[in-house]
Amino acid sequence: MQQLLNSINNYYPLSKSAENALLNCFTKIIITKNEYLVTEGKVCHKLYFLEKGALRGFYNLDGKEITHWFGFENDFVTSFHSFITGEPAVENVQLMESCTLWSIEKETMTDLFNQHHDIERLVRIAYEKYYIRLEERYVNAQFKTAKELYENLISQTPHILERVPLGFVASYLGISQETLSRIRSRL
Amino acid sequence: MQQLLNSINNYYPLSKSAENALLNCFTKIIITKNEYLVTEGKVCHKLYFLEKGALRGFYNLDGKEITHWFGFENDFVTSFHSFITGEPAVENVQLMESCTLWSIEKETMTDLFNQHHDIERLVRIAYEKYYIRLEERYVNAQFKTAKELYENLISQTPHILERVPLGFVASYLGISQETLSRIRSRL
DNA sequence: TTTGTTTTTTGATAAATGTCAAAAGTTTAG
DNA sequence: CTAAACTTTTGACATTTATCAAAAAACAAA
Numbered sequence: 001m002q003q004l005l006n007s008i009n010n011y012y013p014l015s016k017s018a019e020n021a022l023l024n025c026f027t028k029i030i031i032t033k034n035e036y037l038v039t040e041g042k043v044c045h046k047l048y049f050l051e052k053g054a055l056r057g058f059y060n061l062d063g064k065e066i067t068h069w070f071g072f073e074n075d076f077v078t079s080f081h082s083f084i085t086g087e088p089a090v091e092n093v094q095l096m097e098s099c100t101l102w103s104i105e106k107e108t109m110t111d112l113f114n115q116h117h118d119i120e121r122l123v124r125i126a127y128e129k130y131y132i133r134l135e136e137r138y139v140n141a142q143f144k145t146a147k148e149l150y151e152n153l154i155s156q157t158p159h160i161l162e163r164v165p166l167g168f169v170a171s172y173l174g175i176s177q178e179t180l181s182r183i184r185s186r187l
Numbered sequence: 188m189q190q191l192l193n194s195i196n197n198y199y200p201l202s203k204s205a206e207n208a209l210l211n212c213f214t215k216i217i218i219t220k221n222e223y224l225v226t227e228g229k230v231c232h233k234l235y236f237l238e239k240g241a242l243r244g245f246y247n248l249d250g251k252e253i254t255h256w257f258g259f260e261n262d263f264v265t266s267f268h269s270f271i272t273g274e275p276a277v278e279n280v281q282l283m284e285s286c287t288l289w290s291i292e293k294e295t296m297t298d299l300f301n302q303h304h305d306i307e308r309l310v311r312i313a314y315e316k317y318y319i320r321l322e323e324r325y326v327n328a329q330f331k332t333a334k335e336l337y338e339n340l341i342s343q344t345p346h347i348l349e350r351v352p353l354g355f356v357a358s359y360l361g362i363s364q365e366t367l368s369r370i371r372s373r374l
Numbered sequence: 375t376t377t378g379t380t381t382t383t384t385g386a387t388a389a390a391t392g393t394c395a396a397a398a399g400t401t402t403a404g
Numbered sequence: 405c406t407a408a409a410c411t412t413t414t415g416a417c418a419t420t421t422a423t424c425a426a427a428a429a430a431c432a433a434a
Contacts (some may be wrong), residue, residue, distance in 0.1 A: 059326065066330055081322060084315045090326075113311075117304045120311055124300075127314035128271045134321050135268060139246065141328075142361045143253055146421070166382065174329045176422055181383050333391070353412065363392055368413050376434085383428070392419070400411070 001026075004049050004102050007074050011126050018116040025112060026102040031095055037077070038093035044082040046103045050075045053099025054163050058171070059091040067171040070096075070160055076126065096164060146175040150183050188213075191236050191289050194261050198313050205303040212299060213289040218282055224264070225280035231269040233290045237262045240286025241350050245358070246278040254358040257283075257347055263313065283351060333362045337370050 004026065008014065014022065026049065031037070037055065038044045050071050057079070058067040068091070071077040082089035083106060113120040140152055153160060153173065160169060170180040191213065195201065201209065213236070218224070224242065225231045237258050244266065245254040255278070258264040269276035270293060300307040327339055340347060340360065347356060357367040 061330060064330075066326075068326055068329060081319045084319055113308065117307065120304065120307055121300065124307055124311040124314060127311060127318060131314060131318050131321065132268045132271055134318065134325065138321065138325055139253075139255055142255060143248060143251075143358075165380090171330075177382080178384085178423080179421055182421095185383075352410090364412080365393080365414085366391055369391095372413075377432100378434095379430105379432075381428105381430070384426085386425090387423085389422075390420085393417085395416095396414085398411100398413070400409100402407100402409075404405105404407090 001028075001102070003051050003074065007049065008122060011129070012118065012122040014118050014122060015116075018118050021116060022112060022119055025108045026104050029101045029103055030099070031101065032098045033095050036092055036094050037101075038079045038082070038089050038091065040090060040092050041088050042082075043086060044079045044089050045106045047076060047078045047083060047106065047109065048104075049102040050077055051100040051102060053095060053097045053101075055093055055095045055097075055099060056164070056168055057091050057093050058168075065171070067168045070164060070168075070172065072159065072163070076130075080130075096168070141174065146173070146179050147183050149173045149175065150180065150187075188215075188289070190238050190261065194236065195309060198316070199305065199309040201305050201309060202303075205305050208303060209299060209306055212291050212295045214291070216288045216290055217286070218288065219285045220282050223279055223281050224288075225266045225269070225276050225278065227277060227279050228275050229269075230273060231266045231276050232293045234263060234265045234270060234293065234296065235291075236289040237264055238287040238289060240282060240284045240288075242280055242282045242284075242286060243351070243355055244278050244280050245355075252358070254355045257351060257355075257359065259346065259350070263317075283355070328361065333360070333366050334370050336360045336362065337367065337374075 001023065005019070005023065008019075008022070029048075037048060038057075040059065050073060052073060055071045055077065056067045057069045057071070057077075058065045060066070071093075077093065079089040079091050079093060081087070081091070109119075109123070113123070140156075141149065144152070150173065153169070160172070164172075166180055166184075167177045170177040173180065188210065192206070192210065195206075195209070216235075224235060225244075227246065237260060239260060242258045242264065243254045244256045244258070244264075245252045247253070258280075264280065266276040266278050266280060268274070268278070296306075296310070300310070327343075328336065331339070337360065340356070347359070351359075353367060353371075354364045357364040360367065
Protein backbone atom coordinates (compact mmCIF):
# COMPACT_ATOMS: atom_id res chain seq x y z
CA MET A 1 0.00 0.00 0.00
CA GLN A 2 2.93 2.30 0.75
CA GLN A 3 4.16 1.61 -2.76
CA LEU A 4 0.85 2.63 -4.30
CA LEU A 5 0.90 5.77 -2.19
CA ASN A 6 4.40 6.65 -3.36
CA SER A 7 3.43 6.17 -6.98
CA ILE A 8 0.37 8.35 -6.61
CA ASN A 9 2.30 11.12 -4.91
CA ASN A 10 4.81 10.92 -7.68
CA TYR A 11 2.14 12.01 -10.14
CA TYR A 12 0.55 14.65 -7.97
CA PRO A 13 0.70 15.08 -4.18
CA LEU A 14 -2.79 14.70 -2.72
CA SER A 15 -4.27 16.30 0.36
CA LYS A 16 -4.47 13.94 3.35
CA SER A 17 -8.23 13.61 3.10
CA ALA A 18 -8.14 12.80 -0.61
CA GLU A 19 -5.31 10.37 0.00
CA ASN A 20 -7.28 8.51 2.65
CA ALA A 21 -10.42 8.43 0.57
CA LEU A 22 -8.49 7.08 -2.40
CA LEU A 23 -6.55 4.40 -0.55
CA ASN A 24 -9.76 3.13 1.02
CA CYS A 25 -11.10 2.33 -2.42
CA PHE A 26 -8.32 -0.04 -3.47
CA THR A 27 -8.52 -3.77 -2.87
CA LYS A 28 -5.48 -6.00 -2.73
CA ILE A 29 -5.37 -8.98 -5.10
CA ILE A 30 -2.84 -11.74 -5.53
CA ILE A 31 -2.99 -13.75 -8.73
CA THR A 32 -0.77 -16.51 -10.07
CA LYS A 33 1.21 -16.77 -13.26
CA ASN A 34 -0.67 -17.31 -16.54
CA GLU A 35 -4.00 -16.17 -15.10
CA TYR A 36 -5.97 -13.44 -16.88
CA LEU A 37 -6.75 -10.00 -15.55
CA VAL A 38 -8.77 -9.01 -18.60
CA THR A 39 -10.36 -11.31 -21.16
CA GLU A 40 -11.25 -10.35 -24.69
CA GLY A 41 -14.97 -9.88 -25.18
CA LYS A 42 -15.66 -8.89 -21.59
CA VAL A 43 -15.98 -5.32 -20.36
CA CYS A 44 -13.25 -4.36 -17.93
CA HIS A 45 -14.53 -2.06 -15.16
CA LYS A 46 -11.39 -2.09 -13.08
CA LEU A 47 -8.11 -0.27 -13.01
CA TYR A 48 -5.16 -2.05 -11.41
CA PHE A 49 -1.97 -0.91 -9.79
CA LEU A 50 0.77 -3.49 -10.22
CA GLU A 51 2.78 -3.69 -7.01
CA LYS A 52 4.81 -6.77 -7.84
CA GLY A 53 5.10 -8.96 -10.92
CA ALA A 54 4.88 -8.68 -14.69
CA LEU A 55 2.12 -9.03 -17.25
CA ARG A 56 1.34 -8.47 -20.90
CA GLY A 57 -1.50 -7.21 -23.07
CA PHE A 58 -2.12 -9.12 -26.27
CA TYR A 59 -4.76 -9.57 -28.95
CA ASN A 60 -5.45 -12.29 -31.46
CA LEU A 61 -4.81 -11.70 -35.13
CA ASP A 62 -5.10 -14.52 -37.69
CA GLY A 63 -4.68 -17.10 -34.95
CA LYS A 64 -1.57 -15.42 -33.58
CA GLU A 65 -1.15 -13.65 -30.28
CA ILE A 66 0.16 -10.13 -30.75
CA THR A 67 1.68 -8.80 -27.54
CA HIS A 68 1.55 -5.02 -27.68
CA TRP A 69 2.45 -3.90 -24.19
CA PHE A 70 3.98 -5.07 -20.93
CA GLY A 71 3.24 -4.04 -17.36
CA PHE A 72 5.74 -4.06 -14.51
CA GLU A 73 6.03 -2.83 -10.95
CA ASN A 74 4.33 0.53 -10.31
CA ASP A 75 2.39 0.56 -13.55
CA PHE A 76 -1.33 1.23 -13.67
CA VAL A 77 -2.78 -1.39 -15.96
CA THR A 78 -6.10 -2.40 -17.49
CA SER A 79 -7.54 -2.62 -20.96
CA PHE A 80 -7.72 1.16 -21.27
CA HIS A 81 -9.95 1.00 -24.30
CA SER A 82 -12.55 -1.08 -22.51
CA PHE A 83 -12.16 0.74 -19.19
CA ILE A 84 -12.63 4.13 -20.81
CA THR A 85 -15.35 3.36 -23.33
CA GLY A 86 -17.20 0.64 -21.42
CA GLU A 87 -17.08 -1.55 -24.53
CA PRO A 88 -15.94 -5.19 -24.47
CA ALA A 89 -12.17 -5.58 -24.43
CA VAL A 90 -10.47 -6.52 -27.68
CA GLU A 91 -7.36 -7.53 -25.82
CA ASN A 92 -6.36 -9.94 -23.07
CA VAL A 93 -4.19 -9.09 -20.11
CA GLN A 94 -2.30 -12.10 -18.83
CA LEU A 95 0.19 -12.50 -16.00
CA MET A 96 3.70 -13.48 -17.02
CA GLU A 97 4.61 -13.83 -13.34
CA SER A 98 2.54 -14.16 -10.19
CA CYS A 99 1.47 -10.65 -9.22
CA THR A 100 0.38 -8.50 -6.30
CA LEU A 101 -2.13 -5.91 -7.48
CA TRP A 102 -4.47 -3.26 -6.11
CA SER A 103 -7.75 -2.80 -7.92
CA ILE A 104 -10.32 -0.03 -8.05
CA GLU A 105 -13.72 0.06 -9.75
CA LYS A 106 -14.36 2.64 -12.44
CA GLU A 107 -17.57 3.71 -10.75
CA THR A 108 -15.73 4.25 -7.47
CA MET A 109 -13.22 6.41 -9.28
CA THR A 110 -15.97 8.51 -10.79
CA ASP A 111 -17.41 9.09 -7.32
CA LEU A 112 -13.99 10.06 -6.02
CA PHE A 113 -13.63 12.59 -8.84
CA ASN A 114 -16.83 14.27 -7.73
CA GLN A 115 -15.71 14.46 -4.13
CA HIS A 116 -12.08 15.40 -4.62
CA HIS A 117 -10.97 17.73 -7.36
CA ASP A 118 -7.35 16.82 -6.70
CA ILE A 119 -7.95 13.14 -7.40
CA GLU A 120 -9.28 14.06 -10.80
CA ARG A 121 -6.21 16.24 -11.29
CA LEU A 122 -3.98 13.32 -10.37
CA VAL A 123 -5.66 11.18 -13.00
CA ARG A 124 -5.51 13.96 -15.59
CA ILE A 125 -1.77 14.20 -15.02
CA ALA A 126 -1.37 10.44 -15.13
CA TYR A 127 -3.14 10.35 -18.49
CA GLU A 128 -0.80 13.02 -19.79
CA LYS A 129 2.19 10.92 -18.81
CA TYR A 130 0.72 7.76 -20.28
CA TYR A 131 -0.16 9.60 -23.48
CA ILE A 132 3.33 10.85 -24.17
CA ARG A 133 4.81 7.50 -23.22
CA LEU A 134 2.67 5.86 -25.88
CA GLU A 135 3.51 8.58 -28.37
CA GLU A 136 7.21 8.04 -27.79
CA ARG A 137 6.84 4.34 -28.40
CA TYR A 138 5.00 5.05 -31.62
CA VAL A 139 7.59 7.46 -32.94
CA ASN A 140 10.31 5.06 -31.95
CA ALA A 141 8.76 2.26 -33.94
CA GLN A 142 8.00 4.08 -37.16
CA PHE A 143 10.61 3.61 -39.88
CA LYS A 144 13.05 1.66 -37.78
CA THR A 145 14.72 -1.56 -38.89
CA ALA A 146 14.36 -4.67 -36.73
CA LYS A 147 17.93 -4.19 -35.54
CA GLU A 148 17.31 -0.59 -34.50
CA LEU A 149 14.15 -1.58 -32.65
CA TYR A 150 16.10 -4.15 -30.69
CA GLU A 151 18.90 -1.71 -29.90
CA ASN A 152 16.33 0.83 -28.72
CA LEU A 153 14.87 -1.79 -26.45
CA ILE A 154 18.26 -2.58 -24.95
CA SER A 155 19.03 1.05 -24.26
CA GLN A 156 15.60 2.28 -23.21
CA THR A 157 13.83 -0.62 -21.51
CA PRO A 158 16.43 -3.31 -20.77
CA HIS A 159 14.30 -4.73 -17.96
CA ILE A 160 11.90 -6.08 -20.58
CA LEU A 161 14.58 -8.37 -21.98
CA GLU A 162 15.42 -9.66 -18.56
CA ARG A 163 11.90 -10.70 -17.66
CA VAL A 164 10.02 -11.49 -20.85
CA PRO A 165 10.32 -14.56 -23.14
CA LEU A 166 11.80 -13.61 -26.51
CA GLY A 167 8.70 -14.66 -28.39
CA PHE A 168 6.70 -11.96 -26.62
CA VAL A 169 9.46 -9.42 -27.10
CA ALA A 170 9.55 -10.09 -30.84
CA SER A 171 5.83 -9.59 -31.07
CA TYR A 172 6.08 -6.40 -29.01
CA LEU A 173 8.67 -5.05 -31.45
CA GLY A 174 6.57 -6.11 -34.42
CA ILE A 175 9.07 -8.60 -35.83
CA SER A 176 9.20 -12.38 -36.03
CA GLN A 177 10.85 -14.40 -33.34
CA GLU A 178 13.34 -15.84 -35.82
CA THR A 179 14.43 -12.39 -36.95
CA LEU A 180 14.91 -11.30 -33.35
CA SER A 181 16.98 -14.38 -32.64
CA ARG A 182 19.22 -13.68 -35.65
CA ILE A 183 19.72 -10.08 -34.66
CA ARG A 184 20.78 -11.15 -31.20
CA SER A 185 23.32 -13.62 -32.56
CA ARG A 186 24.85 -10.93 -34.75
CA LEU A 187 25.48 -8.39 -31.99
CA MET B 188 -16.10 30.18 -31.72
CA GLN B 189 -19.39 28.31 -31.87
CA GLN B 190 -17.51 25.41 -33.37
CA LEU B 191 -15.02 25.34 -30.50
CA LEU B 192 -17.92 25.44 -28.08
CA ASN B 193 -19.62 22.52 -29.77
CA SER B 194 -16.46 20.48 -29.65
CA ILE B 195 -15.94 21.18 -26.00
CA ASN B 196 -19.50 20.29 -25.10
CA ASN B 197 -19.07 17.10 -27.04
CA TYR B 198 -16.38 15.99 -24.58
CA TYR B 199 -18.12 17.19 -21.44
CA PRO B 200 -20.88 19.78 -21.04
CA LEU B 201 -19.61 22.70 -18.96
CA SER B 202 -21.50 24.99 -16.64
CA LYS B 203 -22.25 28.42 -18.14
CA SER B 204 -19.70 30.14 -15.93
CA ALA B 205 -16.95 27.68 -16.78
CA GLU B 206 -17.87 27.92 -20.42
CA ASN B 207 -17.56 31.70 -20.41
CA ALA B 208 -14.31 31.64 -18.51
CA LEU B 209 -12.86 29.12 -20.93
CA LEU B 210 -13.96 30.82 -24.14
CA ASN B 211 -12.50 34.10 -22.91
CA CYS B 212 -9.07 32.50 -22.81
CA PHE B 213 -8.91 31.49 -26.46
CA THR B 214 -7.42 33.76 -29.10
CA LYS B 215 -8.25 33.45 -32.78
CA ILE B 216 -5.35 32.98 -35.19
CA ILE B 217 -5.28 32.74 -38.96
CA ILE B 218 -2.12 31.32 -40.53
CA THR B 219 -1.27 30.52 -44.11
CA LYS B 220 -0.20 27.29 -45.74
CA ASN B 221 3.30 25.95 -45.07
CA GLU B 222 3.79 28.09 -41.96
CA TYR B 223 4.82 26.40 -38.73
CA LEU B 224 2.77 26.21 -35.56
CA VAL B 225 5.50 24.39 -33.65
CA THR B 226 9.20 24.25 -34.46
CA GLU B 227 11.58 21.56 -33.33
CA GLY B 228 13.89 22.73 -30.57
CA LYS B 229 11.48 25.32 -29.18
CA VAL B 230 9.17 24.77 -26.25
CA CYS B 231 5.51 24.89 -27.19
CA HIS B 232 3.37 26.52 -24.48
CA LYS B 233 0.16 26.62 -26.46
CA LEU B 234 -2.67 24.30 -27.23
CA TYR B 235 -4.62 24.94 -30.43
CA PHE B 236 -8.10 24.14 -31.59
CA LEU B 237 -8.22 23.71 -35.34
CA GLU B 238 -11.40 25.29 -36.65
CA LYS B 239 -10.62 25.12 -40.35
CA GLY B 240 -7.73 23.67 -42.34
CA ALA B 241 -5.27 20.79 -42.17
CA LEU B 242 -1.80 20.32 -40.74
CA ARG B 243 0.79 17.67 -39.98
CA GLY B 244 3.28 16.78 -37.29
CA PHE B 245 6.65 15.53 -38.47
CA TYR B 246 10.16 14.96 -37.20
CA ASN B 247 13.49 14.64 -38.93
CA LEU B 248 15.23 11.28 -39.10
CA ASP B 249 18.42 10.78 -41.14
CA GLY B 250 17.60 13.82 -43.23
CA LYS B 251 14.07 12.63 -43.94
CA GLU B 252 10.83 14.12 -42.71
CA ILE B 253 8.70 11.53 -40.94
CA THR B 254 5.07 12.64 -40.79
CA HIS B 255 3.45 10.87 -37.88
CA TRP B 256 0.11 12.57 -37.45
CA PHE B 257 -2.38 14.86 -39.17
CA GLY B 258 -4.75 17.42 -37.73
CA PHE B 259 -8.08 18.42 -39.26
CA GLU B 260 -11.18 20.40 -38.35
CA ASN B 261 -12.17 20.13 -34.66
CA ASP B 262 -8.90 18.58 -33.52
CA PHE B 263 -6.96 19.92 -30.59
CA VAL B 264 -3.35 20.09 -31.73
CA THR B 265 0.09 20.95 -30.38
CA SER B 266 3.30 19.11 -29.77
CA PHE B 267 1.83 17.22 -26.82
CA HIS B 268 5.20 16.06 -25.63
CA SER B 269 6.55 19.59 -25.40
CA PHE B 270 3.30 21.07 -24.13
CA ILE B 271 3.03 18.51 -21.34
CA THR B 272 6.65 18.24 -20.27
CA GLY B 273 7.79 21.80 -21.00
CA GLU B 274 10.77 20.40 -22.87
CA PRO B 275 11.79 21.58 -26.36
CA ALA B 276 9.71 20.02 -29.12
CA VAL B 277 11.27 17.20 -31.12
CA GLU B 278 8.69 17.60 -33.81
CA ASN B 279 7.43 20.30 -36.14
CA VAL B 280 3.82 21.15 -36.78
CA GLN B 281 3.29 22.60 -40.22
CA LEU B 282 0.15 23.75 -42.01
CA MET B 283 -0.79 21.79 -45.11
CA GLU B 284 -3.57 24.29 -45.79
CA SER B 285 -4.26 27.79 -44.53
CA CYS B 286 -5.92 27.43 -41.14
CA THR B 287 -8.19 29.15 -38.68
CA LEU B 288 -7.17 28.27 -35.13
CA TRP B 289 -7.94 29.18 -31.53
CA SER B 290 -5.02 29.15 -29.13
CA ILE B 291 -4.73 28.96 -25.37
CA GLU B 292 -1.64 29.23 -23.15
CA LYS B 293 -0.72 26.32 -20.92
CA GLU B 294 -0.45 28.63 -17.92
CA THR B 295 -3.92 29.98 -18.59
CA MET B 296 -5.25 26.45 -18.68
CA THR B 297 -3.61 25.64 -15.37
CA ASP B 298 -5.32 28.67 -13.83
CA LEU B 299 -8.64 27.58 -15.27
CA PHE B 300 -8.20 24.14 -13.74
CA ASN B 301 -7.82 25.71 -10.32
CA GLN B 302 -10.93 27.82 -10.72
CA HIS B 303 -13.20 25.29 -12.43
CA HIS B 304 -13.16 21.64 -11.54
CA ASP B 305 -15.31 20.87 -14.56
CA ILE B 306 -12.75 22.30 -16.99
CA GLU B 307 -10.16 19.94 -15.58
CA ARG B 308 -12.69 17.12 -15.98
CA LEU B 309 -13.24 18.11 -19.59
CA VAL B 310 -9.52 17.90 -20.24
CA ARG B 311 -9.22 14.59 -18.37
CA ILE B 312 -11.92 13.16 -20.61
CA ALA B 313 -10.31 14.62 -23.70
CA TYR B 314 -7.02 12.94 -22.78
CA GLU B 315 -8.81 9.64 -22.38
CA LYS B 316 -10.23 9.95 -25.86
CA TYR B 317 -6.91 10.97 -27.35
CA TYR B 318 -5.17 8.13 -25.55
CA ILE B 319 -7.37 5.40 -26.94
CA ARG B 320 -7.30 6.96 -30.38
CA LEU B 321 -3.51 6.71 -30.35
CA GLU B 322 -3.65 3.18 -28.98
CA GLU B 323 -5.98 2.13 -31.78
CA ARG B 324 -3.64 3.54 -34.35
CA TYR B 325 -0.77 1.65 -32.77
CA VAL B 326 -2.58 -1.67 -32.72
CA ASN B 327 -3.74 -1.09 -36.26
CA ALA B 328 -0.20 -0.60 -37.46
CA GLN B 329 1.51 -3.50 -35.77
CA PHE B 330 1.98 -6.58 -37.95
CA LYS B 331 0.09 -5.24 -40.92
CA THR B 332 1.33 -5.38 -44.50
CA ALA B 333 1.63 -2.17 -46.48
CA LYS B 334 -1.48 -3.14 -48.43
CA GLU B 335 -3.50 -3.70 -45.26
CA LEU B 336 -2.36 -0.37 -43.84
CA TYR B 337 -3.57 1.38 -46.96
CA GLU B 338 -6.90 -0.45 -46.93
CA ASN B 339 -7.38 0.48 -43.27
CA LEU B 340 -6.75 4.08 -44.15
CA ILE B 341 -9.34 3.99 -46.92
CA SER B 342 -11.98 2.48 -44.68
CA GLN B 343 -11.23 4.31 -41.45
CA THR B 344 -9.92 7.76 -42.36
CA PRO B 345 -10.65 8.33 -46.06
CA HIS B 346 -10.57 12.12 -45.57
CA ILE B 347 -6.79 11.87 -45.13
CA LEU B 348 -6.36 10.62 -48.69
CA GLU B 349 -8.49 13.41 -50.04
CA ARG B 350 -6.50 16.20 -48.45
CA VAL B 351 -2.93 15.03 -47.96
CA PRO B 352 -0.14 14.59 -50.56
CA LEU B 353 0.73 10.91 -51.00
CA GLY B 354 4.29 11.42 -49.83
CA PHE B 355 3.01 12.45 -46.40
CA VAL B 356 0.49 9.62 -46.35
CA ALA B 357 3.20 7.05 -47.09
CA SER B 358 5.31 8.39 -44.27
CA TYR B 359 2.30 8.37 -41.94
CA LEU B 360 1.73 4.69 -42.75
CA GLY B 361 5.40 3.92 -42.30
CA ILE B 362 6.03 2.82 -45.87
CA SER B 363 7.92 4.32 -48.81
CA GLN B 364 6.15 6.54 -51.28
CA GLU B 365 6.98 4.16 -54.13
CA THR B 366 5.43 1.21 -52.33
CA LEU B 367 2.28 3.22 -51.66
CA SER B 368 2.09 4.21 -55.29
CA ARG B 369 2.39 0.58 -56.39
CA ILE B 370 -0.27 -0.56 -53.97
CA ARG B 371 -2.65 2.05 -55.32
CA SER B 372 -2.07 0.98 -58.91
CA ARG B 373 -2.83 -2.65 -58.02
CA LEU B 374 -6.22 -2.03 -56.39
C1' DT C 375 18.78 -37.42 -12.63
C1' DT C 376 15.58 -38.50 -16.56
C1' DT C 377 11.85 -37.29 -19.40
C1' DG C 378 8.78 -34.28 -21.40
C1' DT C 379 7.73 -29.53 -22.50
C1' DT C 380 8.73 -25.09 -23.85
C1' DT C 381 11.84 -21.71 -25.69
C1' DT C 382 15.42 -20.33 -28.70
C1' DT C 383 18.35 -20.90 -32.58
C1' DT C 384 19.63 -22.19 -37.27
C1' DG C 385 18.97 -23.19 -42.26
C1' DA C 386 16.82 -22.72 -46.73
C1' DT C 387 13.76 -20.21 -49.38
C1' DA C 388 10.13 -16.96 -50.71
C1' DA C 389 7.86 -12.67 -50.36
C1' DA C 390 7.58 -7.91 -49.27
C1' DT C 391 9.50 -3.61 -49.24
C1' DG C 392 13.20 -0.14 -49.84
C1' DT C 393 16.35 2.46 -52.86
C1' DC C 394 17.91 4.95 -56.76
C1' DA C 395 16.96 6.96 -61.07
C1' DA C 396 14.12 8.68 -64.43
C1' DA C 397 9.70 9.60 -66.70
C1' DA C 398 5.05 11.27 -66.56
C1' DG C 399 1.69 14.05 -64.62
C1' DT C 400 -0.05 18.03 -61.96
C1' DT C 401 0.01 22.50 -59.89
C1' DT C 402 1.57 27.19 -59.33
C1' DA C 403 3.19 31.71 -60.37
C1' DG C 404 4.59 35.06 -63.45
C1' DC D 405 -0.35 30.48 -71.53
C1' DT D 406 4.04 28.90 -70.40
C1' DA D 407 7.92 27.65 -67.64
C1' DA D 408 9.34 26.10 -63.37
C1' DA D 409 8.48 23.51 -59.36
C1' DC D 410 6.50 19.90 -57.20
C1' DT D 411 4.09 15.33 -56.96
C1' DT D 412 3.24 10.75 -58.47
C1' DT D 413 4.33 6.74 -61.08
C1' DT D 414 7.27 3.25 -63.14
C1' DG D 415 11.38 0.21 -63.72
C1' DA D 416 15.38 -2.45 -62.19
C1' DC D 417 17.55 -4.23 -58.51
C1' DA D 418 19.19 -4.93 -53.61
C1' DT D 419 17.98 -5.79 -49.01
C1' DT D 420 15.32 -6.96 -45.25
C1' DT D 421 12.25 -9.77 -43.13
C1' DA D 422 8.81 -13.59 -42.93
C1' DT D 423 7.82 -18.41 -43.23
C1' DC D 424 8.34 -23.25 -42.68
C1' DA D 425 10.82 -26.95 -40.78
C1' DA D 426 13.92 -28.91 -37.79
C1' DA D 427 17.68 -28.94 -34.39
C1' DA D 428 19.53 -27.36 -30.12
C1' DA D 429 19.11 -25.51 -25.67
C1' DA D 430 16.84 -24.39 -21.46
C1' DC D 431 13.50 -25.36 -18.09
C1' DA D 432 10.26 -27.99 -15.20
C1' DA D 433 8.16 -31.96 -13.17
C1' DA D 434 8.33 -36.63 -11.71
